[in-house]
Amino acid sequence: MRKSMKATLYTESRIMRKHGNLIVERDSDGYLFSGGKYHTKIRPEDLPEWFVYGYMYKRYGYISAKGVKHLLYNPNYTFNNHLHKYDTLYLSYDMEIVLYETDETNTTWYKGYDHIISGALITEFLEAASKYSAYDVREIQKELEIKRAWYFERNPE
Secondary structure, rough: OOOOOOOOOOOOOEEEEEEOOEEEOOOOOOEEEOOOOOOOOOOHHHOOOOOEEEOOOOOEEEEEEEOOOOOEEEEEOOOOOOOOOOOOEEOOOOEEEEEEEEOOOOOOOEEOOEEEEEOOHHHHHHHHHHHHHHOHHHHHHHHHHHHHHHHHHHHOO
């Protein structure tokens, strides 16, 4: 029997507040949490191959690379101690991702995205989005190469 998988994000745990404290809850049978919140009867082995495993939203989980319509990569050139740790990839399965505000601290805010991923997961997700969504990732890959050159110029070892 094929399980219904409607969510684009499944996590191994969920973060809840109980009695004023944050707790991390995992299912003892290995079931995942849809959207990082809702208990399911889905295990990792039930997920189709287009789900990419990685660390996001302060926990490990699986994010769908199928059906991606828009991506926006935002590299961070402030910190040079990690290659992509502070970079951000916004992704949308529907709406276009657009800039809507830059505040007084020069922080840029976007709207229209469904998920945000960062760090090493960015490159793996881009490969999967190219394969399962037929999304053209060449421009983002060029930006990743520029960031990689910038990083290794400052960290030659």
